[in-house]
Structures are given as structure tokens and as C-alpha cells.
Amino acid sequence: MRERGRTRRLLGLGARSGGAVLRTRLGGQADWRALGEALFEGLSELKGPAMKLAQVMAQWDDLLPPDLVDGLARLQRQAEPMPWERIRCTLVEQYDEPERYFREIETQPFASASMGQVHRAVTRTGETVVLKVQYPNLTEALEGDLTQLRRIMRLGRWLKVSQVRLEALFEELAASLRHELDYRAEAAALARYRARYAHFEGLRIPEPLPDLSGPRVLAMRYVIGTPLRELEGADDSLRQRVATTLTDWLTEELFTHGELHADPHAGNFAVDEHGCLIVYDLGAVIAVPQAHLRTLMHLLDAILRMDAMAMDDALRRLGGRQGQGAPLALYREAAEAVSPLFEPGMQDFADVRLHRRLRELTPKVWAAMDRLQPPADILLLSRTLNGHYWNLVRLGARLDLHARTRPLLAWARG
Structure with missing residues (x-):
């Protein structure tokens, strides 16, 4: 029943988006602000792959109408958290009895994203860690969402995008989203990046904790920082230092190692008290030939x-x-x-x-x-x-x- 309701919501949002595109294509005016608000409300509740794709779209600042981008961008910073009872279900699946491993787990997340949310916890030995917990039933939701996405992407034909190209775009997006569901792969990426960039002054990668991690829960040592999106009013010298670090790191990633951290929204980055750039999320890493x-x-x-x-x-x-x-x-x-x-x-x-x-x-x-x-x-x-x-x-x-x-x-x- 829940799956059918999710499908109906996605179809409704897709139809509304398609109507706006069609009106624009026919020379009319679309209410992009209202559409952005509807997408924020609907996708914030649905979460999962559909919300992830909307966050991707929000980064196309130079192509989409500003009012639509404003609505989608809110999904990166204001998404509603999932109720603790549902998150705890995932923790119980991972640990059976979470209390055996943790003295305390904060029920209020300090970060909510499309595929999961992050909770601080204290281990039985007194160490503060963070738990990235995947939303329940996300594997099943992914395949349903991808089915609806394939239908929505057919709107691209109105913009003269070939069906072959739409299929290729769909397959790349689908492969990326499926990969992000395996937190063991992200733990491996964190370990790889920590070793690779140990020499890189000004860059910090959180340490994964394999003994506390699994396919749907990723445990990391807690690294505190100020989110990148909150630095717009910060001291200019700090902002220039962070910008230089980010640019140097991306260049080394691409031209030395042939890989790229492929989820650039500002919520995945922060700055510590020493001005070092923190990279929190390595769920999407792609090879670049x-x-x-x-x-x-x-x-x-x-x-x-x-x-x-x-x-x-x-x-x-x-x-x-x-x-x-x-x-x-x-x-x-x-x-x-x-x-x-x-x-x-x-x-x-x-x-x-x-x-x-x-x-x-x-x-x-x-x-x-x-x-x-x-x-x-x-x-x-x-x-x-x-x-x-x-x-x-x-x-x-x-x-x-x-x-x-x-x-x-x-x-x-x-």
C-alpha cells in the first residue's frame, strides 16, 4: 500500500513538472515558484532516490529557472528528518541490540539527506562517533522510483533530446544511485581517500569504523566543522584558503588519480577550527578516464x-x-x-x-x-x-x- 502511494505521489509530481515544461515549450508561462514549492514538500517527505535526483537538478543553477532552483535547493538544507522509530529499525537490523555497542544515540539527527540521516552516538568505551543510517525499505523504493523516473525522462523528447540519449542518461543515473545504497563501498572509499590524501595539508577525511559498519549503517569518527554553506559571511582569508584547498584537491583527484567525489552539494563539506576542508560523504565516487x-x-x-x-x-x-x-x-x-x-x-x-x-x-x-x-x-x-x-x-x-x-x-x- 505504501509503495502504491509513493508511486502516485511521484506520478503526480512528474505530471505537474511535465505540464510546466510543456507550457513553456508552447510559449506560455509556468509558475516555477509554485512547482519548486510542490517538489520540495513532496520529495522532502518521500526522500530516497527521487529526492536525490532533485538535489542533482538543483545544482544546474545555470540552466533551470531560478524560482525552481530555489525550491529544489531547500532539499539540501531543510529536508525533514525521518521519525526516530523508523531509523531505529535499521539500527536494530544492523546491531540486533544497539545498546550493546552504544551508551547513547541521539534521536534527533544533526543532518538529514536523501538516502539517510546522520546521528551522533557514544560508544560503550566513551568515544563520540557518527552513524549514517540508511532509510528503511530504500532498496525497494529505488527500483520503483527508477521506473517512474524513466517515464518522467520521456519529457525530454519535447526538448528534442533523442530517446537513445535519454536511455543512456537514465542508465548512468541508475547505476550511480544503486551504488550509493551500499555503505560498505562508501566505507572503502573513505579508507582509500584517507590513505591517498594523508599528505594533503588542509584536507580531512573522517575515519570509517568497519567493526561498527554494515551495508546500511556507516559508522565514522566524529569530525566537527562549520558547514560550507554557512561560510558566505566568514572571514575572507578563510574562504580563500578553503577555495584553494577545494580546487587543489579536485585537480589532484582528476589528473593524478582518475577519480572524482561526485556529490558536490555544499552539505557534504565543512571546515574545521583550523581552516581545514572536511569531506563528509564519499557515497558517490566515479572513475574518470x-x-x-x-x-x-x-x-x-x-x-x-x-x-x-x-x-x-x-x-x-x-x-x-x-x-x-x-x-x-x-x-x-x-x-x-x-x-x-x-x-x-x-x-x-x-x-x-x-x-x-x-x-x-x-x-x-x-x-x-x-x-x-x-x-x-x-x-x-x-x-x-x-x-x-x-x-x-x-x-x-x-x-x-x-x-x-x-x-x-x-x-x-x-
Whole structure:
């Protein structure tokens, strides 16, 4: 019965979203604020994969209507926690008698997310730890949600996205979500990242506790910090330090190790009392082939040279093109908007002129969807880089991207 009710809710939200898209496609006006509010209320209660996907969408700040993004973004910071009685069921499945392992478990979570929520606990030996507890029945909910998602994604045909490309996008999203349900994989990723970045000053990865962890409960040592999204009013020197650490770490992840932490929303990051960046969540880690990195750098090189034909060639290799007739004028406009960020010297990510120009291009991008396509093979990579761009914007970062990208462009040409 509960599953049928969940399906009805998702279908209703999907139909409402589809109606808004269709009205816009036909030249009408959609009430994006009302839709954002409805999605927040419905998905906050449903949680699970549907809420996770909405959080992903919220990171597409440069493509979606601002009023819709505002509603979806609330899911990252204001989601309602699941009642303790249901969370305790998962703990009992893991520990049989949680009291044998913990002197105390706080019933009020200090973080609630799409797939689970985090509770502080004190072990029988007196150590404070955190327990990331998966919501009950999530495995069953995932497959049902994916079925509804496949139906909702058919709306993309109204935006001239090919069915083959929609299927590829769906399969990548589905694989990512299924992977996130296994907390043993996240524990392994935490251990791997702790060993890999032990040399990295300014970066902290919580230590997993294998003896207290399982497929649906992840136990970690407690690392206290100020959430990244609360740093907008912090001291400028701290924000610049954190922005530099984040950028250095992402570069090393990609170009040295060929992996990427692929869940960039600000709730997964914090800063400790020493100004170190804390990475709390490693549920989504993806492999990034060197071939994709080289092609992305070729695309950036073409953008900086204002070479529209080379941009089209790179997009084709990334799977971001279809049909005949490259939108060369749109490429040139996009290059003119983005290239100032890579000029020599320190560039200010808080400069709203770039964001404004990108938003102004959005209708033209949608209008060219008969020739442009979401690049399925790098969907999570591009979404992650976009999400971290907005993290740098929130930090008010000032970075010399010209100096940072010169060696990477040379590597791509080699």
C-alpha cells in the first residue's frame, strides 16, 4: 500500500513538472515558484532516490529557472528528518541490540539527506562517533522510483533530446544511485581517500569504523566543522584558503588519480577550527578516464581560442552533439561568456556578470537541443564540476585559473 502511494505521489509530481515544461515549450508561462514549492514538500517527505535526483537538478543553477532552483535547493538544507522509530529499525537490523555497542544515540539527527540521516552516538568505551543510517525499505523504493523516473525522462523528447540519449542518461543515473545504497563501498572509499590524501595539508577525511559498519549503517569518527554553506559571511582569508584547498584537491583527484567525489552539494563539506576542508560523504565516487579529461581540456582550449569548429569537434567526441549544422554562433557566445574566467591574474568567482551571461544563453541552448545533447558518458563528471563551480561562487573564490590550466592544457596536447 505504501509503495502504491509513493508511486502516485511521484506520478503526480512528474505530471505537474511535465505540464510546466510543456507550457513553456508552447510559449506560455509556468509558475516555477509554485512547482519548486510542490517538489520540495513532496520529495522532502518521500526522500530516497527521487529526492536525490532533485538535489542533482538543483545544482544546474545555470540552466533551470531560478524560482525552481530555489525550491529544489531547500532539499539540501531543510529536508525533514525521518521519525526516530523508523531509523531505529535499521539500527536494530544492523546491531540486533544497539545498546550493546552504544551508551547513547541521539534521536534527533544533526543532518538529514536523501538516502539517510546522520546521528551522533557514544560508544560503550566513551568515544563520540557518527552513524549514517540508511532509510528503511530504500532498496525497494529505488527500483520503483527508477521506473517512474524513466517515464518522467520521456519529457525530454519535447526538448528534442533523442530517446537513445535519454536511455543512456537514465542508465548512468541508475547505476550511480544503486551504488550509493551500499555503505560498505562508501566505507572503502573513505579508507582509500584517507590513505591517498594523508599528505594533503588542509584536507580531512573522517575515519570509517568497519567493526561498527554494515551495508546500511556507516559508522565514522566524529569530525566537527562549520558547514560550507554557512561560510558566505566568514572571514575572507578563510574562504580563500578553503577555495584553494577545494580546487587543489579536485585537480589532484582528476589528473593524478582518475577519480572524482561526485556529490558536490555544499552539505557534504565543512571546515574545521583550523581552516581545514572536511569531506563528509564519499557515497558517490566515479572513475574518470584520461580520454574524457583530454577531450574536456581540448574543449576548454577551443573555447579560449574562440574556435567554434574545434568546440564542435570536442562536443562530438564527448557525445554532446547530434544532427546536422553546428550552432557556431552559440558556441562563440558561450566562449565569450566563459573565457574571461581564464584570463591571466586572479579572477573573482563572485562576479555576477559571468552568471548573468550564462543565464542569458540558456534559452538559446534549449532552442538548439535538436543539435546539442546532454553528454551521457560524462553526465556525473559535468554535473560535479558545475556543482563545485557554484561552491566556489558561494565562497567568493579568487583564483588564477589561467596559471592553473596552462599545465593541464599542455598535458592534453601531449
